[in-house]
Amino acid sequence: MAKPSDYLKPSLLRQVARLDLRARFIVEGFLAGLHRSPFHGFSVEFSEHRRYVPGDDLKMIDWNLFARTDRFYVKQFQAETNVTGFLAMDLSASMGYTRSQEFTKFEYCICLAAALAYLMIRQQDPVGVVAFDEKVRHSLEPHAQRKQLGAILGLLARLQPTGRTDIRASLDQIASMVRHRSLIIVLSDLLPPADSPGESIEQDLEPVLDGLRHLRHRGHDVIVFHVLDQAEAEFPFEGIAEFEDVESPERLVLDARGVKQAYMETLAEYCDRIRQECFRWRADYVRLHTGMPFDKALTSYLVSRSQRF
C-alpha cells in the first residue's frame, strides 16, 4: 500500500481518478512529510503583540502582559490575517501537451491547483479560481467555507485546454477583476505561440512580464508556477524530426540531437529572464515540469505565504 508521501509523485497520483481525492492525497502526503516543520499548526499560530487601540475587542487583551507591564497589549494571531487566493489557470492548447502519455501540463496544473485549494480551505483562507486563454473564460469567487472546495474541484474538472493564449490581456483582466489585495497563483507554461511576431526572447516575453508587473502594480502578491512538460524541460528527441506547434500551423525540420544544446541554452535563458523579472518585482517564480513531485510547489507556496504575512 502506498504511503501518503508517495502521492506527491505524479506517476502514482495518476492512478487516482477523483480530483478531490487527488488533492487530499497531495496535501496529506505533503503534511505528513513536514513533521516538525515551521508550518506546523500554521493556521492559528500566535504572531505578535501590538498596543491596544480603542475599538479592539477586549477579549483579545493579554492580561498577563498587562500584569507585568501595566500596559494594554492585544494578542495577534496569523489566523487573523487570512489571505484571499486566486488560482489563475492557463487554458491554452499548449497546456494539453504530453509526450510521455502521462499527465499533461494542464492535468498537472489541475492537481496542483486542487491541492492548493484544499490546503487554503483547510487554512480557512478564501480561495477562488479564474481560467483564461485569450481572455478570462471561467471564474469562481473566493470563499473560505468547506463547500467552496467542492465548487472549485467541480470547475477544475470541467476545464479543457483548447485555445490560443493571450497572457498579457488575461492577466490585465484578472488585475482589474480582483479588487482587494490578494494572492494570485498563476499556473501556466508561459509559452508564446510559434507564430508570435516577436523576434527575440525579450520581445516574446514582454507581454507575459507586463501582465505579471500589472498584477504586482495593483498590489497583489504573485506566485508563478511555470509548468513545462518533461520533454520540454529535457528535450529527449533524437534524429531528424519535424516539430509542430500546437497553437499555430508552424513546423520546423531539425536534427534533434544537433539542436538539443542550443534549445537547452535558449530554455535556460528564457526561464532565467522570467525569474529575474519576478525577483525584481518581488513575485515568486517556481519552475516545474510534469515529472516532478508536487511537494516542491506546495513548499514554495507555504514559504511564500509565511514570508509575506
Next chain:
Amino acid sequence: MEFLHPALAAGAALAVIPIIIHLILREKPRREKFPALRLLRYRQRTVTRRLQVRHWLLLLLRVLAILLIALALARPRITTATAGLDTRAPAAVALVFDTSMSMQYRTGDNTALAVAQQAARSILEELPDESEVLVLDAANPEVALFMRPVEALDRVESLQLNPAATSVNRAILEGLEQLRSSTLDRKEMYIFTDLMNGAFDTAGAEAIRDAVSRVPGGVTLLIVDVGAERPVNAAIEECRPTSDSVPANSTVSLRTRVAYRGEGTFSGRLELYLDGQLRGQQPVELRADRPIEHRFVLRSLSSGFHQGEVRLLGPAVGLAFDDTWYFTLEVREPTRVAVVAHDEQDSLALAQALAPAELVRLGKERHRVDVIAPRRLRSIRAGEYDVLYLLDVAAPTADDWLAVGSFVRGGGGVGVFLGTRVQAANYATSEALAVLPAAPKAQVEPDEPVHLEAAVAAHPAVRLLHEWDPQALGRVVVYRYWLLQPQEDAEVVLRFTDGQPALLERSSASEGRRRGGTAVVMATPPIAAPILERWNDLPQSPATFVIFADQLTLHLAGVALRRWNWTIGEDVVLSVRSRRSARMYRLVGPEGTVPISGRVEGGQGVLVLNTPPVAGHYKVVLERNEQTAEYELSANVHRRESQLDRLSEGQVIAMFPEDGVTLARGTEELSSVAERARVGRELFPYLLGLLVLVFACEQWLANRFYSAV
C-alpha cells in the same frame, strides 16, 4: 597516372545515384508536436544551416564512396617518367658506387661494398645483352665508359674501397651526363651507398636536380641503401701533435681523440709507436657517443723526421681502418734568430727569453740567438737566419731596408720593435714601407694604464699564450707606445685596450703556398728598463714574455708551412728548398714507390702533390737517391668516415627532383622497389583503405542523423 582497367572507371557515373536518392527520396522526418517550438525558432537559422551542411556532407561521402569503388576497380597506378617503356627492352644503366671507407663496415660476413656488388650483379644479370652499362666509382667517376652487362660484371667485381672517395655527387653527375648521350629509351641509375654522412654532398642538390631534368625521356633513379641502420664502431677520430714541426729540445704532446658508437661500453687500450718502437700505452674506457681525449707526451727527440702511429686495441668492432692513426713529426734544429740592437742591454730580455743562458750551456735551447749591431744589418742575407728582430733601431737606412726586404722575400721573418731611439721618418720611407705593415706616427703616453689584448685569439703567435692563460696579455701594463699608421694589407694581431693597434702583421706569402716571409711591427718594445723609462711590463712578466717571444719567433720562422700530417682527399703542399721539377721527386708509401703526380708552383719552391692514395706513412725522395728521404709525411682517412652518422631518408630524397627517386633498403627490397620504380605504384590498397574510411564516416554520420527516437 594510368589505369589497368580504364573501362571500369566509367562506373564512377553511378555516383549520381546517391544524388538522385538524396534529391528525390529525402528522409522523412518523424513528426513531433512540440509547444516550445518558439524556443527552437530563435536559433533556427544556425541550426538549419548545420543540418544542411550535414546533409550535404553525407551526400558527399556517399558519392565519394561510389567514386572510390569505381576508381579502385579501374586499378590506377602512379607511373614514373620512364614508365610505359618496355621493361624487357635494352636499357642504359648507370651503377654508382659509394667506395668511401665507411663502406668497409661489415654486416654479417659481408662489407657494405660486397653487398652493393652483389645487388649490382643481380641487376646486371637481368639486363638484356644489348644494354649499355656504366660503372661509376665515387672516388674516380671520370673514367667510366658504357660497356655491355657482361663486361660491367667484371668491373663491378674489381671495385675497391678508396680512402680518397668523398661524396657520390660527382659520380651521379657524370652518370647523368653520359645517360644523356645514350640513344636507348629506357634509362636507369642505381646508387649503392651506406647513406653515411658525407655520402652525399647536400650542397650539390641543385646541380643533381638540374642534371636529372636534362636527361631526355627521363631516368629511373634508385638508391640502394646497403648500410647498417645501427652501426657499432670504436675509432681513433684524430691524433694531433702540438705542432708538425718542433724545434729541437721541445716536448711534444699528442692529443688523441677516441670515440665509440653503439650500445654499452668499449674497453681497450691505446698504444703509441714511434719509429717502430712502443713508446707508451694507456687504457681506454669508452661510452657510446662520449668521445674522450687521451694525451701522450714525447720528450728528448733527436733532430729529423719521426714517424709513428697510435693504435686502438680491444674487441674488434666496426671499421678496421680507423683503429690506427699515422703521424709524422719533424724535430728541427733550433731556430736561428738575429737580434739587431744598439745596446746589449736592450736586447738582453729578448735574447734571454728565446735562449736562456742555462739552456744554452746545456745545449738545449729552442732558438739560437745572435745579437748584432745595426751597422751590420745591410749585410744579412736570406737563409742566414730564420728570424730577424730590429729592436729599437734608431734610423735604418734605405740600404738597410732593402736588405730586410730581400730577407723577407727569401722566406725569413722580421719583427720590428719600436722604442725610444726610433726616428719615425726612417720608418716611413718607401723602402721601409715595402716591408713594414705600419709606419710609426708619434709616441703616446696614455693618462690611464693600458694593457694588451689579442685581436685574433687563434693567431699562431698568440694562440698558445691565449690557451695557457686568456688573461695573461691583459695583465701586461703598457706605459708608452707608438701610434701606428697601418698599411692596407696589414692585419692587427694585438691591440692596446684603448683600441690602438699594438702588433701588426704583413705577410708576403699568400695562402701559405708562395714562398715568402712575414713582417711584424710592435708599437712597444720588450726592453727591460728602470720603471720611469719603461715602455711596458712585458719583460717583467717572465712566463708571458717567454711564451710570447717563443711563439712569435716560431710563427715568423714559418713553422706553419712545415706541415707533415694530411688527410686523404686534400692536396699536399710542401715548402721545398730547391726549385727542382716535380718529376724529379718520388713518393715512397705503403704501396711502394710511385712517381709524384704533382707540380712545383711558379718556380717558387712549393711542391704540390696529389692526395696520397691510402692511409700510412710516406717519404718524398729524389729520383736519383731513393734511400734518403727529403721529406716525410703521413696520411689518414677523413674522420667523418669513422663517425658513421647516417643521413635521413628525407635528406637523401631532397637531393633529387620531387618523386624522382626511390629508396630500397638492401638487396631484399631491391627487386620489388625497382619494379615499382620502373612501372609505377599501384594505388589499389590505398584506395581501398580510403573507401573503408569513407564508409566508416558515412555510417557514423548517418547513425547520428537517423538514430531511433
